[in-house]
Amino acid sequence: MNILAPVRRDRVITDLPPCFRKEAALHTRSSFHPTVSSACQEQRTGTVGFKISKIIVVGDLSVGKTCLINRFCKDTFDKNYKATIGVDFEMERFEVLGVPFSLQLWDTAGQERFKCIASTYYRGAQAIVIVFDVNDVASLEHTRQWLADALKENDPSNVILFLVGSKKDLSTPAQYNLMEKDALKVAQEMQAEYWAVSSLTGENVRDFFFRVAALTFESSVLAELERSSARRIGDTVRISSNESDLYLSAPRKKPKCCQ
Numbered sequence: 001m002n003i004l005a006p007v008r009r010d011r012v013i014t015d016l017p018p019c020f021r022k023e024a025a026l027h028t029r030s031s032f033h034p035t036v037s038s039a040c041q042e043q044r045t046g047t048v049g050f051k052i053s054k055i056i057v058v059g060d061l062s063v064g065k066t067c068l069i070n071r072f073c074k075d076t077f078d079k080n081y082k083a084t085i086g087v088d089f090e091m092e093r094f095e096v097l098g099v100p101f102s103l104q105l106w107d108t109a110g111q112e113r114f115k116c117i118a119s120t121y122y123r124g125a126q127a128i129v130i131v132f133d134v135n136d137v138a139s140l141e142h143t144r145q146w147l148a149d150a151l152k153e154n155d156p157s158n159v160i161l162f163l164v165g166s167k168k169d170l171s172t173p174a175q176y177n178l179m180e181k182d183a184l185k186v187a188q189e190m191q192a193e194y195w196a197v198s199s200l201t202g203e204n205v206r207d208f209f210f211r212v213a214a215l216t217f218e219s220s221v222l223a224e225l226e227r228s229s230a231r232r233i234g235d236t237v238r239i240s241s242n243e244s245d246l247y248l249s250a251p252r253k254k255p256k257c258c259q
């Protein structure tokens with residue numbers, strides 16, 4: 001019995017959402033990886049549909065991490081600052097190419113005094129979202145340190161990265177364009193995908209999280225397919241290594257743990 005409520009209609013992803021800037025994108029293909037599309041069509045996505053992918057959101061205090069998550073998950077915006085103490089999380093359920101897919105969005109504290117509590121929750125992330133304020137150049141400089149700290153707890157080859165400029169509504173187009181050049185450089189250096197959003201107006205917020213869900217899903221399916229093909233190879237080896245057992249006259253000894 002499926003005790004979970006159906007996925008909301010506005011959380012259904014049928015096509016790969018586009019990147020924000022081609023210069024700093026995880027990839028620029030216009031559709032899902034063909035292997036992923038066919039695996040979904042043939043219902044060969046294994047455990048992906050039952051798993052919950054962990055996304056951690058890090059960055060300086062007051063850059064707007066909580067507001068970003070709240071705009072997407074609850075469609076609300078609070079203009080008063082309430083520091084996150086430690087961590088908080090929200091669940092979001094999607095359906096991607098017909099497969100259920102859940103994201104657990106971990107909102108972490110940017111304040112130094114709460115950072116050590118927050119960092120204990122960094123482990124096991126599938127994606128790291130590093131947020132800075134587009135009107136505060138220091139917060140962009142600090143993103144490298146946030147990334148380094150988050151990577152201490154995660155395998156760099158297994159996580160996907162997003163660099164997100166927040167509070168876009170507060171900068172003029174000229175100020176924004178100037179800052180974007182630096183942000184794109186940082187994103188390229190980190191091999192992160194770059195986005196700029198406003199949680200106050202909602203600009204790009206939904207598109208950003210859809211892209212996070214789609215790319216995390218794509219990498220989960222590819223990893224699952226790789227694991228299942230490795231298992232198949234492993235099975236073949238086991239069968240052939242057991243062949244000699246077919247000719248054993250005496251029954252094999254029980255392993256010690258079963259005695």
Ligand SMILES: Nc1nc2c(ncn2[C@@H]2O[C@H](COP(=O)(O)OP(=O)(O)OP(=O)(O)O)[C@@H](O)[C@H]2O)c(=O)[nH]1
Nearest residue numbers: 062063064065066067079081084110167198199200
């Ligand atoms: N104008 C504008 N203000 C924003 C935006 N996003 C956040 N803010 C404001 O920035 C302040 C900090 O936002 P939070 O989301 O609480 O910041 P945070 O990164 O979660 O901070 P910590 O929890 O301390 O790490 C609040 O006063 C928000 O109202 C935005 O897109 N535009």
Ligand SMILES: [Mg+2]
Nearest residue numbers: 065066083084
């Ligand atoms: Mg917060």
